[in-house]
Amino acid sequence: xxxDFFISFSTYVIIYIIIxxxxxxxxxxxxxxxxxxxxxxxxGAYTSAILTLHGMPWYFALILAGLFTSLIGAAIAAIxxxxxxxxxxxxxxxxxxxxxxxxxxxxSLTRGALGLPGIPPIIKDNFNYMLxxxxxxxxxxxxxxxxxxxxxxxxxxxxxxxETAASILGKNTYFYKVLxxxxxxxFAGIAxxxxxxxxxxxxxxxxxxxFFVIILTxxxxxxxxxxxxxxxxxxxxxxxxxxxxxxxxxxxxxxPVRHMSLMLILILILIYRPRGILGKVNV
Amino acid sequence: xxxxxxxPQLFINGLIAGSVYALAACGFALVYYVVKFQYFSQxxxxxxxAYIFFLFLNLMGLNYILAAILSIIxxxxxxxxxxxxxxxxxxKRKAGGVPLLVASIVILIFSSSLMQALFGSSTKTxxxxxxxxxxxxxxxxxxxxxxxxxILAFILFFLLFYILMRTRLGKAMRALADNKxxxxxxxxxPEKIYNYTFIISAVLGGxxxxxIGLEQNLYPRMGVLIIIKxxxxxxxxxLGSVPGAIVGGLFIGLVENIGIWFLPSSYKDVISxxxxxxxxxxxxxxxxxxxxxxxx
Amino acid sequence: xxxxxxxxxAVLVLIISACAQQQQAPPxxxxxxxxxxxxxxxxxxxMMPLSGDAASYGIPVQKTTKYAIDEIxxxxxxxxxxxxxxxxxxxxxxxDGNAAAQKLINIDKVKVIIGGxxxxxxLGAAPLANDNKVVMISPSATSPDITTKGGDFVFRLSxxxxxxxxxxxxxxxxxxxxxxxxxxxxxxxxSQGLRRVFKxxxxxxxxxxxxxxxxxxxDTDFRTQVTKVKAANPxxxxxxxxxxxxxxxxxxxxxxxxxxxxxLTAEVMIGRDVVKxxxxxxxGMIGVEQKFDDKNPKAAPILAKYKQDTKEDAPxxxxxSASYDIVYLISDAITKNGYDGEKIxxxxxxxxxxxxxxxxxxxxxxxxxILDFSVKQIKNGELVTLK
Numbered sequence: 001x002x003x004d005f006f007i008s009f010s011t012y013v014i015i016y017i018i019i020x021x022x023x024x025x026x027x028x029x030x031x032x033x034x035x036x037x038x039x040x041x042x043x044g045a046y047t048s049a050i051l052t053l054h055g056m057p058w059y060f061a062l063i064l065a066g067l068f069t070s071l072i073g074a075a076i077a078a079i080x081x082x083x084x085x086x087x088x089x090x091x092x093x094x095x096x097x098x099x100x101x102x103x104x105x106x107x108s109l110t111r112g113a114l115g116l117p118g119i120p121p122i123i124k125d126n127f128n129y130m131l132x133x134x135x136x137x138x139x140x141x142x143x144x145x146x147x148x149x150x151x152x153x154x155x156x157x158x159x160x161x162x163e164t165a166a167s168i169l170g171k172n173t174y175f176y177k178v179l180x181x182x183x184x185x186x187f188a189g190i191a192x193x194x195x196x197x198x199x200x201x202x203x204x205x206x207x208x209x210x211f212f213v214i215i216l217t218x219x220x221x222x223x224x225x226x227x228x229x230x231x232x233x234x235x236x237x238x239x240x241x242x243x244x245x246x247x248x249x250x251x252x253x254x255x256p257v258r259h260m261s262l263m264l265i266l267i268l269i270l271i272y273r274p275r276g277i278l279g280k281v282n283v
Numbered sequence: 284x285x286x287x288x289x290x291p292q293l294f295i296n297g298l299i300a301g302s303v304y305a306l307a308a309c310g311f312a313l314v315y316y317v318v319k320f321q322y323f324s325q326x327x328x329x330x331x332x333a334y335i336f337f338l339f340l341n342l343m344g345l346n347y348i349l350a351a352i353l354s355i356i357x358x359x360x361x362x363x364x365x366x367x368x369x370x371x372x373x374x375k376r377k378a379g380g381v382p383l384l385v386a387s388i389v390i391l392i393f394s395s396s397l398m399q400a401l402f403g404s405s406t407k408t409x410x411x412x413x414x415x416x417x418x419x420x421x422x423x424x425x426x427x428x429x430x431x432x433x434i435l436a437f438i439l440f441f442l443l444f445y446i447l448m449r450t451r452l453g454k455a456m457r458a459l460a461d462n463k464x465x466x467x468x469x470x471x472x473p474e475k476i477y478n479y480t481f482i483i484s485a486v487l488g489g490x491x492x493x494x495i496g497l498e499q500n501l502y503p504r505m506g507v508l509i510i511i512k513x514x515x516x517x518x519x520x521x522l523g524s525v526p527g528a529i530v531g532g533l534f535i536g537l538v539e540n541i542g543i544w545f546l547p548s549s550y551k552d553v554i555s556x557x558x559x560x561x562x563x564x565x566x567x568x569x570x571x572x573x574x575x576x577x578x579x
Numbered sequence: 580x581x582x583x584x585x586x587x588x589a590v591l592v593l594i595i596s597a598c599a600q601q602q603q604a605p606p607x608x609x610x611x612x613x614x615x616x617x618x619x620x621x622x623x624x625x626m627m628p629l630s631g632d633a634a635s636y637g638i639p640v641q642k643t644t645k646y647a648i649d650e651i652x653x654x655x656x657x658x659x660x661x662x663x664x665x666x667x668x669x670x671x672x673x674x675d676g677n678a679a680a681q682k683l684i685n686i687d688k689v690k691v692i693i694g695g696x697x698x699x700x701x702l703g704a705a706p707l708a709n710d711n712k713v714v715m716i717s718p719s720a721t722s723p724d725i726t727t728k729g730g731d732f733v734f735r736l737s738x739x740x741x742x743x744x745x746x747x748x749x750x751x752x753x754x755x756x757x758x759x760x761x762x763x764x765x766x767x768x769x770s771q772g773l774r775r776v777f778k779x780x781x782x783x784x785x786x787x788x789x790x791x792x793x794x795x796x797x798d799t800d801f802r803t804q805v806t807k808v809k810a811a812n813p814x815x816x817x818x819x820x821x822x823x824x825x826x827x828x829x830x831x832x833x834x835x836x837x838x839x840x841x842x843l844t845a846e847v848m849i850g851r852d853v854v855k856x857x858x859x860x861x862x863g864m865i866g867v868e869q870k871f872d873d874k875n876p877k878a879a880p881i882l883a884k885y886k887q888d889t890k891e892d893a894p895x896x897x898x899x900s901a902s903y904d905i906v907y908l909i910s911d912a913i914t915k916n917g918y919d920g921e922k923i924x925x926x927x928x929x930x931x932x933x934x935x936x937x938x939x940x941x942x943x944x945x946x947x948x949i950l951d952f953s954v955k956q957i958k959n960g961e962l963v964t965l966k
Contacts, residue, residue, distance in 0.1 A: 004711075005685030012678070033381055079564060086321075086380060090518055091563050094556050097511065101552040104766040104795065113767045115673065117702045117728040126710075200706045203699050203768065205672035209507075213388055220385070245667070245682055255630025255637070255668040256400040263393040270382050270389075271372045289810055292836075296802035303800070396630055404634035405894065406824035417835055424837045499799040502824045504631065508797040540803040548804045549766055549793040 007126050008198075013238050014133045015195050018140050020218045021230040022187035028224035028281070029148055030180040031160030032081065033088060036095035038212040040185040044069045044192025046103065046110060049119045049202050058122045062193045069189025070182045077181035081174065096207055103204040115203025122197045133194050140187055144227050147183070156180050157225070160281070214241070217266045223279025232277050240265060292423050293541050299429050301536020302436040303498070305529040306491035307513030308520070309443060310484035312528030315517065317456050317480040320383035324365055326510030327394035328485050332358040332492030333501050334398050337407050347411060351493055358489030362481040365390055371474070391507055399503040407501040432494050439487060440529050447525060452479055460523070515559050521569025530570050620656075620663040621918050623648070623909065624683030624713075626676065626694035626704065633671035635822060636696045636895065640718055641666070642888065643881055643899040644693060647906035657910045669695050673703025680704035684711045690920045691716070691912075693905050696898075698722030698768045705733045712920040714927065716909070718901035722772050726945045732920065734927055734946035736901035736937060738869050740769065743845060744776025746952040747817060747867045750966065751843055752784040754954075755865075757814035761790035761840075763804055763829065764819040773819045773845055789813050796821060801829050805836045818844045823894065831860050841865060846897065854957050855892055861957050865965065870938060870951035871897040877904075877936035897937060904935035 019041055026032045048065035052058055080091045103110050110116065123129040147153050155176050158166040167173045196202050214237070222233020244258045275281070307329065314322035335357045339350035369386050416427040447453040455476050458466040463473060495509060512535065513528075520531025535555050542554040562569060625644060627637035645664065652661045665687045667679035676695050683689050684707060691714045695701040701720040708715040709730035717725070717735040726739055751757045760781050764774040771793075778788050790811035792804035808816055816838060820826035826848040833842065842864045849866030873882055873893075878900045882893045893899050908930060909923065916922035933940040941949045954966040 002686060005681055008681045008685065083563065083567065086522065087563055087567050089380070089384070090321075090522070091560060094515075094559050094563075097552060098556045098560075101550065101556065101795070105547070105549045105553070105793075107771075113771045114722060114724065115699060115702065115768060117724045121706075199673055199677050199703055201673040201677075201699075201702045203673060205674070205699060208672065209388070210392060211674070213385070213392065216385060220382070242682075253400055254666050255628070255634055255670075256396040258668060259396040259630045260393055260400070263389050263396070266389050267369055267386055267393075270378075270386050271369065274373075274376055274378060274382065289806065292806050293803060296800075296806060299802065300800045399630060399634060404630075404638050405891070406635065406822070406827070408827070417837075419837060422837075424835055426835050500824055500828055502635075505799075508799065511797065543803050544807060547793070548807065549795065551798065552795055 007130050009242060011130045011133055011198055013234055014137045015191050016234045016238060017231050018137050018187055018191040019215055020234050021144050021227050022184045023219050024227060024230045026180050026184040029153060030156040030177060032177060032180060034092045034181060035089050036092035037188060038215060039095045039099040039207060040069045040073055040188035041192040042099055042206040043072060044189030045196035045202050045206055048193035049116045049196045052120050053116060065193035066186045066189040070186035073185025074178055074182040077178040081177040100204055100207045113204060115201055117201050119196055119200045121200060141227060221269045221276050223276030225280040226278040229276055229278030288422055293544055295425055297537035297540035298433060300540060301533035302433050303495055304512045304516045304536050305532025306436050307509045308516035308528035308532045309525055310487040311513050312517045312525045313484050314480060316523045316525060317460050318477050320380050321387060323387040323510055324390040325484060325488050326391045326506030328358050328362050328488035329492035329509060330394055330398055330506035331361050332489035333496030334402055336493045336496060337409055337501055354493060355486055355489035359482050359485040362485035366481045395503040395507060404503060409497045432498060443525060456480060515555050518559050519562050519569055521571045524571050527569050527571040620661040621913055622663050622665055622687050622689045624665050624687060624689035624692040626667040626669040626679040626692060627696045628671040629668040631670055633697055639894050640696060640899055640902045642885055644902045644906060646881055646884060647903045651910050657913050669700040671697040671700055673699050676700025676703035677707060680707045684713050690918055691909050691923055695720060698725060701725060705729050708732050714920050714923045716905045718905055719898040722768050726947055732924055734942060736905055736948045737898060738950050739947060740772035741776050743867055743952060744773045745780045747843055748777045748781040750954050751815045752781060752786050755815055755841055759787050759789045759813045761808040761811055761813035761816045762788060763792045763808060765821045765825060766793050766795050767821040770819040770821050777817055799828060801832050805833045809836055809838050813840060815841050815843050818842055820847055823847050827860060849955055849957060849962060854960060854962060865954060865956045867952055867954050869897050870953040881936055900936035904937050904940060
């Protein structure tokens with residue numbers, strides 16, 4: 001039975017690794033601080049949930065979740081990546097609130113706050129599902145490693161380090177920024193789809209800011225511009241937050257104490273490990 | 284009912300909401316202007332101010348003026364502590380806007396859990412005598428306290444302008460905001476001015492917390508919800524502009540409330556966020572046209 | 580710097596443990612003498628929102644759940660073994676509900692879970708409970724989806740919104756003779772469930788919905804929604820907030836705006852603490868709640884004990900009594916059938932006319948409780964039963 005817990009825990013960790021490392025592509029490698037990354041995770045989750053509930057087979061839903069999410073990501077990026085510095089962060093942070101409002105109010109599609117229950121699983125057996133997510137994750141990571149070493153990845157990093165220089169060298173920085181967001185949102189959508197078929201229920205709370213803060217901390221803790229760092233960040237923080245479940249306090253204070261401890265850890269990481277565990281650039 | 288007879292009520296509704304947004308926004312904007320980061324933990328200060336006021340007024344039975352003063356003092360201490368423990372170490376290692384932003388969101392979330400641990404999860408009601416006296420003018424209604432909020436908000440805004448424009452401290456703040464290096468050369472100590480900035484924003488935060496608490500009750504996550512609107516107001520008015528934040532707050536309050544007369548009311552947030560996005564895309568300098576710093 | 584932070588951390592932990600000491604109820608007299616033996620105890624998983632907004636439900640229900648467990652343990656436990664509660668914070672959302680259930684089912688190996696409080700967390704955990712043959716009983720989840728999508732192992736002691744909405748609209752149309760209704764609801768699962776059912780049924784009866792306004796859970800200002808409803812001039816206004824915080828504000832703003840028509844609401848707004856603390860604001864409101872007699876011999880002592888502990892009136896007496904009953908139902912099931920998910924489930928499906936604090940409990944073939952509703956009105960800080 002304990003193995004069952006570890007299977008489900010590992011499934012979460014694997015899915016988080018996909019989210020965080022895809023986040024790293026836009027944030028860490030390209031320097032685009034996309035604070036709305038979890039919006040795309042949520043869009044992927046909703047897309048996949050709605051499609052499978054309407055009878056589409058899961059493999060189509062999984063791919064379509066990724067494609068549709070990256071389509072939206074590309075459209076938003078096309079409008080917003082020209083914004084500089086704080087503006088881009090603010091617009092993308094604003095996406096979070098817009099996503100919440102739409103998922104709550106587009107009742108005919110999302111059933112609003114009631115959420116979508118009864119989402120069919122991809123694979124019924126949890127162990128096999130974990131293997132499946134692991135496989136997807138390995139493919140994603142292999143792609144990320146290849147991408148970051150490739151010519152495109154080098155241009156991404158050149159844009160992050162000095163956009164003016166990159167454009168003087170004749171690179172179409174606008175195109176590459178949109179490309180970076182498109183790639184990273186595609187994988188966020190895939191992760192959302194994997195997640196929703198595991199939980200089998202989705203409601204607007206998937207866009208909650210608390211969840212985003214935890215994902216962001218995993219990224220920062222692991223280190224920007226390092227895929228290996230992202231993996232380590234996810235694993236170490238996921239273990240910490242699960243370990244907090246075993247801290248025994250007065251039952252009435254379980255909620256706030258766990259919450260506060262996690263937030264304290266996040267602050268300490270930001271102050272003492274600004275580059276994270278394996279980070280190559282400052283946050 | 285025809286629109287023209289309802290418009291005054293919508294206008295008043297918008298003005299009340301707008302004053303609350305503007306109160307939350309001006310502390311946020313002041314810190315953004317001087318210290319240059321997105322100070323979401325102003326929401327934490329609001330919550331602390333409101334809860335401490337509740338502690339002294341309802342639980343300890345102090346006089347409300349004394350309770351308000353004590354709660355403002357504690358708000359100031361809270362703001363200085365967060366600066367000293369978190370923001371200053373981050374600034375010292377020359378962290379950019381992102382870690383400071385994340386830290387301020389984390390502090391905001393942390394404070395709501397802390398308030399829950401200390402005061403419990405249930406909603407607390409603050410009430411002064413006569414607060415709910417209602418004035419009716421035909422279809423239009425407004426309470427005594429709402430009139431007070433609007434007036435007090437405008438007094439606070441005036442005081443804030445006065446400090447910024449007419450005092451030595453305000454001059455130093457503006458110098459620091461314009462160019463930190465030059466300000467240091469002329470002998471301004473940034474850390475000292477930052478501390479004053481946090482103090483002023485905490486005073487604003489404490490008072491706003493009390494007013495918002497009186498108007499809308501207390502619950503642990505109140506700061507999170509209010510500061511989001513404060514943030515939008517600040518963006519629309521022009522990030523880094525204190526008058527902009529106030530204008531933005533009033534603007535959003537009015538547009539939201541008049542807007543949902545025509546649209547389903549559940550789209551209230553969509554209205555304000557869409558306006559924010561439109562502003563960012565087409566007029567990023569905001570209503571008052573202040574230019575924002577460029578990170579690169 | 581490091582030292583300072585560590586010191587702060589230490590102080591924080593101290594403060595919290597001090598609070599913890601303070602908040603601990605007077606220790607149960609006999610529970611102290613015989614230390615529980617974990618290996619010989621029956622584990623009961625309990626998942627509730629213990630942080631965030633919804634903790635205002637979770638914490639009071641947690642207390643009464645604890646009373647029942649302490650009582651049973653003080654009497655010697657079940658089959659001579661203690662009940663051991665394992666608490667998890669499910670935060671009112673499906674993700675944390677699912678994670679909490681994972682931990683309870685797979686690490687603690689519980690066979691029965693009390694919770695969740697919200698429908699979202701319950702639906703997030705339900706598939707897991709069914710797959711692992713673990714019984715889940717919620718004292719308060721009201722979403723109609725739980726009936727259809729909850730599964731074989733999910734029970735609840737709170738009636739579905741589908742019933743409450745029908746009762747409210749029937750009362751509005753037939754007893755209040757309202758032909759035009761306005762609705763103001765919060766964009767949350769519970770409120771939207773009620774709103775949908777109310778609208779459908781009111782229209783079916785022949786009434787007209789003249790205004791249908793919603794607000795988001797983050798909102799604290801509903802004046803324009805209220806203004807719109809007032810301008811539509813309805814005969815009755817149905818208010819459906821998710822929490823009492825929002826409810827009190829909503830009523831306050833509705834009254835300030837000069838809405839004089841009859842206000843109709845759900846159980847949240849006629850919670851006993853609301854009636855007491857905000858008596859003037861909520862006076863005259865009519866609310867629909869599951870039929871519940873807070874003077875019944877089982878419920879009265881629990882509610883009195885809660886008041887003694889917290890110096891507050893029990894905010895959700897029906898939900899709190901339900902959670903108390905759940906513990907006893909579980910302990911009966913374990914006594915008769917043993918500590919096994921399938922056997923506990925079979926026992927629960929046969930529960931008929933159980934005399935509980937919440938009333939006569941009968942569970943139907945969907946695992947839903949069959950309870951009646953009562954319509955009550957707030958008059959001068961007291962609740963008067965109308966129907």
